[in-house]
Amino acid sequence: MNKLTRDHVGGALLVAAGVAVATAGVGYGLGTLRQMGSGFFPTVLGVLMAAIGAALLASAGRVAGRGEPPAEMAHLAGPVVQWRGWLCIVGGLAAFVVLGEHGGLVPASFVSVFVAALGDRRNGWRAAAALAAALTLLGVVVFHFGLHLLLPLFTW
Numbered sequence: 001m002n003k004l005t006r007d008h009v010g011g012a013l014l015v016a017a018g019v020a021v022a023t024a025g026v027g028y029g030l031g032t033l034r035q036m037g038s039g040f041f042p043t044v045l046g047v048l049m050a051a052i053g054a055a056l057l058a059s060a061g062r063v064a065g066r067g068e069p070p071a072e073m074a075h076l077a078g079p080v081v082q083w084r085g086w087l088c089i090v091g092g093l094a095a096f097v098v099l100g101e102h103g104g105l106v107p108a109s110f111v112s113v114f115v116a117a118l119g120d121r122r123n124g125w126r127a128a129a130a131l132a133a134a135l136t137l138l139g140v141v142v143f144h145f146g147l148h149l150l151l152p153l154f155t156w
Contacts, residue, residue, distance in 0.1 A: 007060035014053025022046030088119030104154040105144060109136040 022043050031037030092115040099108035110132045117128035143149040 018050030092116030
């Protein structure tokens with residue numbers, strides 16, 4: 001019998017989260033391809049998450065060389081739950097929710113990406129700030145100017 005690995009757990013969690021997101025998204029109304037409803041994007045993302053999770057589950061037992069991890073992956077052999085990364089990602093999401101409502105798209109995007117990027121131990125504050133600036137600029141171009149998202153750039 002195969003040993004339960006991180007890939008099994010991660011795949012199962014992705015499938016469960018994807019199904020939950022897709023189910024919730026359908027409740028918001030899908031609309032059509034010409035006039036997408038508010039549930040279209042979450043439903044598509046949920047289906048993609050579930051598909052990636054299923055692919056991860058399918059390939060979990062086929063990993064060759066189950067002994068030591070390769071040298072380039074030695075840094076991943078740490079604890080099962082990496083609290084710093086987990087807390088930074090959740091903190092980034094919380095920052096986006098709070099700042100999106102009270103600060104606007106630009107501060108919400110910058111702070112959420114900055115905080116989430118600090119979850120990787122290899123990122124310093126300069127790398128996190130550069131990534132946050134680049135993704136904020138991309139987000140402004142795509143969501144504000146391209147898609148005309150109703151979230152203002154700044155609200156003070």
